[in-house]
Structures are given as structure tokens and as C-alpha cells.
Amino acid sequence: MAQGTKPMLVGAGRRDEAHVSGRPWRARGDGLLAAVAVAFTLAQLLLVRPSMGLGWDEVVYVSQVAGDAPAAFFSAPRARGVPLLVWPIASWSSSTTLLRVYLAVLSGLALYLSLRAWRHLFPARVLAGAGAFFVTLWMTLFYGPQAMPNLWVAFGALLCVGCFLRARADRLDEWALRGVLAGAVLMAWMRPTDAVWVTLPLLVLAAVARHRRLGAALAAGLVAGGVQWVIEAYVSYGGLRERLNEASRIQGDLGWNLAVDDQLRSLVGIILCRPCDVATPHPAVFAWWFVLPLLAAYALAVAVRAGRTTRTLVPLACATTAAFPYLFLIGYAAPRFLLPAYALLAIPVADALWNLVTAPNGRWRPAVATVVGLALAGHLAVQYVVLDRTVERTSASRLAWARSAAELHTLGVRPPCLLTGHEAVPVAYYAGCGSAAMRGHNVNTTRAELLRTARRLPVGALTAPGRKPPRHARDWELHRLDGLDVRIAPAPVAGDSA
Structure with missing residues (x-):
């Protein structure tokens, strides 16, 4: 091979035209x-x-930087990456529409950059197919414009793993090394524990192969992205171990929990399946879930035959470790938890599909292509139906919170004010109030503190219809809201600050 000539990338016995034609x-x-x-x-x-x-979690994240409502309680598992992400908009505007448009555009840009990191590893057609598969999953589309961390962990994972493979193949590729660092930082900013799970195979490979610079870039990225979370653990939670233990308690005490069936049930559009006691959906909803590992295995077989095992095996390994805690260590499910795994699986799966529909000489296999095309069309139709129903249901529930907040204003509960009880976090944000809890995962007050606050500010206790109110609120004035009952404390006495 002549000096300065780049090696050709081989895919299933075919050359990558992107590297041949200039x-x-x-x-x-x-x-x-x-x-x-x-x-x-x-x-x-x-x-x-x-x-x-x-949504509820979005309220927690956005309220940390928004100026139109007090910050909601920030529990131990959460990280400050999402508040940082939404700060350019949420810090000066309360427009949800503007925030959604901003996040939609930003997520599109992130998708492009994270896929482009793989351009020297797979043909563009494979990467485009991977991107198309990933973004047409209902949960990817649903969370694209939302202030939630999991999709951004997925983008960071794609960037980090792709750049890791490039830097491993070319130790002089400084941009790839920077991409490893940036991807690790992004993941650790969003969810530090997820970042560790995703990068575990990369850290092992870097150590075994003695790629010191790669290992250092990975470690530096994880530290830079997670240092704030660790510092906050010592400042607010009593230490790192205490924060991890508290995070485990909030998530149902992490340990051996088979959640595969819970994740499968949640594919019907349940954004949080806890407890996941719903019926198993129609097979059309989850069929793709069982096809994924088969296509991944075929992609690995193709890669081994073509002599490019590493670039297929590494994303599969990282996808496996990313999914492991949410399939086997947690007692509930949410489809968004597996977004990083889906993003990493998308590239080998797309490679497998291209190798199914084309012969080694590049010609189409009409029969196979027709079958695959029909299967993908059916898959796309199911994803759209689930997405449409999920958006409809979710929009209705959030509109109910907004109506409840408006009714509270007519009842005299206006900022500054405080809400407690059932769904207090989102309703309080919509009303411009603070939220407090005396029990559960968001404990941040006591009964005595709450009663003292009621002497100064409007305070309301929310309950689900028909449920008993807390003891201290039983004599408060009852009002019916949109799907909620609220008991409002007696009006504060003017000048009483006791």
C-alpha cells in the first residue's frame, strides 16, 4: 500500500464507496x-x-434554572446535566413551546454529530439506516423534545464509542480522542452511573490493549462530567456512598431484579411502569424487540467473516452493559432507560439489514429486500400508533395539571404558595408554587414546618379523589379540581410571621 493512502473499509466483502470515490x-x-x-x-x-x-421529571429539571417557580426537590439519582441543557431557554422564558423547539433542533444536531463520528467505520448508507431506525422508535421521537437525560446519554454513547474505535485504529487521530472525551463528559453530566455502565467495555479494552491515552481520555471525561455530582453528594447527601445508597433506595433497592418482562410491557407506551402490573401487549408491539438480538448476532457473524470484528463487537458490548442494570437490577421499567442501548445496537442492526438485502457484489436481492421492506413498514406503522396514543394520553394528563393550577389561582392559591401531596410537584410548578413532601422519595419538610408555612403563605394539600387527606389537613377547606381534591389551609393572618 502506498504511503499516505488510507486503508479501504470492508463490509461483508464489499468496499465502502465513501472511501473509494473521494x-x-x-x-x-x-x-x-x-x-x-x-x-x-x-x-x-x-x-x-x-x-x-x-412532565413530572421535566418539572424537576427545568425548575432548577427557571425563574417563574421555586426549584422542586432534587433527589439523589438525578444529575445536573439536563438543567444545564435547558438553561439557555428556561432561564429567561417560560414558554414550553420554545423549549420544545429548541430541544428538537438540538437533538437533531446531536444525532448528526454522533452518527458522523462513525463515518470512517461504516458506510454512510449503514449509518443513515441506523439513524433512521433509532429515531423512528416511538420512545426516541417522544423524548427528543423533552427535558430528560436518557436520549442525551444515547447521543454521548454513540459519540464516545465511535470515536473510541477511530482513535484505537489511528492513534494520531486527535479529533477522535477529543470525541471520546466529549462523549464521556456528556454521558456523565446527564447520568453518571449510566456513563460508567456504557463505558465499562471501553475501559476494559483500553486497559487490556494498553491504550493509555484512550483510557486517560475516557477517565478524564467521566471525571469531568461527574465531578459536580460527586461534590454535591458530599455537600447535600453526606457523601458519595450515602448518595448512591439513597439513589438505590429511591429506585426500589437495586439488586437482582428481572425487569425484562416489565420493559416488554412498557413498550405499549407506558412511560413509567411502576409497579408494572399491566397486561402483556399484542405481539406486534414487541416483535421488533426479539428481532434485535437476532440481527445483532447476524451482524457480528458478518463482521467476523469480513475481518472487522472489533468495530461491530464493541458497540454490541457497550449496548449490553448499558441495558444490563435496567433489565436485571431494577424492579420497574421505563422505555427511555434503554435508549442508549438502542442507539448502540442501531449501527450493527442496520449493517445486518444492508447485508441481508444486497449481495456481495452490491446487487439487490429483490425477494429479501421486499420481505425486509414490508417488515420495516409494519414496524414503522406500529411505532407511529404507539407514539400517537402516548402523546395523546400524556398531553391530556399535563393539560389537567395546568387546569388544576388555574383553578388554584381562582381559589386564592397564588405565588408565593406551597403545595403538598398527590402530584404536588407538577401542579405546583404550573401554579408557580413551591412543593413539599413529608414522606416518600421527595421528603423535604416536616409537619411542624408545613404548619408554620401555612401561617405565612397559601398552602394546599392535594389528594386523589376519594383518598383520605393527611391528618393536619382534615379540617382545611375542600375543593374539587380536575382529577384532584385540594384542601386549602385557612388564610394566613396578615403580619403573622411566627
């Missing part, structure tokens, strides 16, 4: 990835309503 093909490949990213952004804006109100 700049025009590379530009066309980048344009293909950009088209997928733009389509992702537009699909979010069209299918996931930008006007959809903030």
Missing part, C-alpha cells in the same frame, strides 16, 4: 446523515406536540 461521495454521505437528522427534528415537531406541557 470527496463527492463523502459529501453525499454527510448529506445523507444530515437529511436523517433534519427529518428527526421535523418529525418531533409534527408528531410530538411542541405545546405539550412539562
